[in-house]
Amino acid sequence: MSLRCPSTGKALLALAAVAALAGGCDRERRDLGASMPEGGPQIQTTDLTPGRGGVLPPDPRGQLYEKSAYHVSEGSRLFRWYNCSGCHANGGGGMGPALIDDEWRYGSSIEQIYGTILEGRPNGMPSFRGKATEQQIWQLAAYVRSLGGETPQASSSRREAMRSTPPRNQVTPPKPKGEGAPAVQGTAR
Amino acid sequence: MKQAASGLIALLLLCGCSGVQTPLDPAGDQAASIHTMWNVMLVVCSFFYALVIGGLLWAVVRRRREPVPEPQASAHDPGIERTLAVWTGLILAGLTLLISWSFFVDRSLAQTHDDQALHITVTGYQWWWRVEYQDGPVNQWFETANEIHLPAGRTARIKLESGDVIHSFWAPNLAGKMDLIPGRHNVLDITPRRIGVYRSQCAEFCGMQHAHMALPITVESPEAFKVWRAHQLQAAKAPTSQQEAFGKAVFETKACAFCHKIDGADAGGRTAPNLTHLASRPSLAADAIPYSRGALAGWISDPQGMKPGTKMPNVPLTSAESSAVVAYLDSLK
């Protein structure tokens, strides 16, 4: 069980302080690339597999990047440097879809976001294979996750967490129980 | 006292204080002006220190052999009081001298030599320098990185900006330092006089590789400067061999073009140093490594090993791709 830095809890504050400090080791570690594991997950291109739920197994590398404040911060730098904001603005979307809401066309797990950035996607997402290194793509994926508020709270700064609430005019009505995932929107909002 | 002071200065000079990164070996007007301030300071401060030590020695030596009696009440001692008044007056005089001298030197540094100044903009990043020559008509503007050439005798007006955190531009042989602060535009005037290559180093803590953020400043004759400038305006040399051509292709299609720019290649990245004339620079990685083909190969294959924390990632290249890229970049004189 990985030490998740705990969310707010009145009774656990003192314990949280100690636990968070101890669990902070993962959060603060700076891996400068030489020691990082190579490669990414095997991207599953279809979930039409008999008998299986079609869920991608979690990749431990993804957890490593997500929990590290250093990597999320590097991801935010690369988001600017590689002009992701050209289409996604600062997460609110424009030509490209918003990254701060809870609608993920191509999946919201870090492995799926990794795949999206690596391979590109229809509807305009370019492929960054060979252009950004694998570590950088992981860092970008971790940052994108933080935009949606999906990373452990201790790894993203509060500023990212505050941006994870969707803008008011994009709040989707609650899904009635029993239905599957909503149909993918044809165009970005 | 003057002899002692000049003796001290000579001693300091003997320590090898002539160098490429020292304020004691001025090669430009601003540094020379500050150097006189230093000399005045050294003389005045040494004088006062000598007085203090002299007084202390006298006090310590004076009554050593007398037995230890009962403590005395403080007596009214006009002699000491007069001396105190003299001492206070001396300090006031000394401080007035230093404050005025400092004020006038500072004023001379601030004077704008506007008419014929060479306009350069230096932008600091973690941990390299973008240098843009923005002098004359716009089609004479060009950009380089991690090196500066200046013509001797002409004032360079350097605009200082920052792309991320606070840095500081400091070429001690030429002028004092000035910070590069995001959100502010600072200006530094440098009037170099003596031809040579001097070293400038970032002087404000800017993160992990603050220690390796320097740049060589070449002061040359106006003619040599014109030649260098004309060369910089040219696009990158076209590849002359198959390996170089392959290297150029690798550069354009792999991660390199994502961040670096080469005029004349299909590479327009702005977030990393401009490499158009990389091979003509004396050093790599902001003067962290002297330039050589081997150093270049080492840098490309493992930047994190050579300068841990640098923003350049370890890009996975096959050995053929790597040697081709090195060959291409080494040809960019």
Add this chain to the structure above:
Amino acid sequence: MTRPPKKTTGPAPSPRRPKKEATPVVAAPVIAAAADAQLEETWADAPGFWGWLTTVDHKRIARRYLVTAFIFFLLAGLAAVAMRLQLSKPENTLLSPARYNELFTIHGSTMMFIFAVPIMEAVTVFLIPLMVGARALAFPRLNAYSYWVYLAGALTLWIGFILNVGPDIGWFAYTPLSGPEYSAGHRADIWAQMITFTEIAALAVAVNLMATILKMRAPGMTLSRMPLFAWSTLVTSLMTIFALPAVMLASSLLMSDRLLGTHFYNAAEGGDHILYQHLFWFFGHPEVYIIFLPGLGFVSMITATFSRRPVFGHIVMVLALISIGFLAFGLWVHHMFATGLPRLGNSFYTAASMAIALPSGVQIFCWIATIWSGRPVFKTPLLWVIGFIVTFVIGGLSGVMVASVPLDLQLHDTYFVVAHFHYVLIGGAVFPLFGAFQYWFPKFTGRMLSETLGKWHFWLFFIGFNVAFFPMHILGLMGMPRRVYTYPSGMGWERYNQIATLGGVIVVVSVLSFIVNVLTSLRRGVPAGDNPWDAPSLEWAATSPPAPYNFAHTPVISSREPLWEQREVLPIMTGLSTAEREVLVTTPVDAEPDNRQSSPDPSIWPFVAAIATTMVLIGTIFSEWALVWGAVPLTIAFSGWFWPKRPRRGAKQEPQ
């Protein structure tokens, strides 16, 4: 209801014998044994660990502060040794850049926030009530609380460092490097919160000392008869109260930017990075004088005692202290000369920065004049004073050099500045501090420190320090910048770096000799009498170590050097209760008795309040809700603390 107590001259104390004898001498007046016993019982702490937790005795708390601050001094010194080892060779790979940056951050932060200010406060907290003739500090429980909060802050920083989550942004933590974009995670938040902890503690102590000095001096100790050490403490406390809020603001706004998304320091949204520097240095410059002024107080007391005469020019010395206190607030921009502020304004700060050399220079003259016109006894404390003059004046003069804007533009952020501030801080504060340890150790512990070991300590430290730091002047003039984890070979910097490292090793040996001296003297030191040095000030009238109640009766003062002028008979005043804890409150200027005030009993609430404060402050690093939920334990703790004391029924107020 004020009831001015009776003022009598009680029975004459037994005459003190000259200091040549080493046998203990009873200095306190002989009084009825029963009353003394009741006084002991009233002022005693509970036994054992509970007593240790609940004590409000300023001497016990001061000892705690001293030991804790000294341990952190050693730890920060080890960090410096590691840095010096890394810098002894060019392109050395002993430490990674990340580790080196963490080390110099923790060295600076510890030395400035966790060692220098607290240890000066420790010595003053111990001595001031004794020196002004009071039984306790003005706010004893606040004193206890301040220690625990200080300890929590120091531990936060060092535990963070050990767990590899420590800050790496320098002790000054400039934005934007320390801001949310360039400092990921919570390293910088740990630094910022450590500031909050230590500044709460420092403010608490400053308020305490000011109130004690102004309102609790012995009758007859008018402001003009107050010793110079009390003056320096008064000025320091005032400076603390005005300066520390600036750094709390700077660090709190930084945390707010990092954790709440504000833009105080974000130029792109209308904020300003220079704002951080202004706020920080508005504190930062007075801070070094807050560290330095108590040292001046030590020097004055030691010089007087060992020159066998009062310090020359008492009025001038007081005026110098006060003017340093004022001027110190007008200098801060000299840390920002390279930031591109308007040049005419910069020149004003040059003038102010140089002007402060005047009161310092005058003080140096007065001390030298005291030694010159006195009959100096060259024991170790006076050696430290002489070392202080030799060393500090170099630092002061190099300060005058960097005060000049054009020269500073060359020397700023080089090793010249490193040399300068170590000369003024070590020369101006640590030298007097070691002198103070040697001088007041008998009062703190009842035993003398060894003179031989003391002299070894002094000479090793003096030589080691100069060997370590003088070459740094030259390194700066040769162009070596600060805060670099390594440097290229071929610059000519190797030789001086090696010399500096060697000097660092000598300093380590010297400090070890001091520790050996302390540890052996605690057990086998010569027992000290009340006044082994035959010093003039009032703390030497108490026993060594002092009883929990300091003085059996309040002394009455009629001169500046009470134990010299009033050798045979030290008048006392009776009337304070022995059945419950009571202190005498006097008027601020003339120290006429005003009323009696009950002094708080030992209590666990300061410790509880400190725990609650720690929970709130550490919690806010991770979540803003900690402020809300943490208010609950805080309220409980402070309510318990301030619960009104019920008057004891049937307590007899026995006049003595």
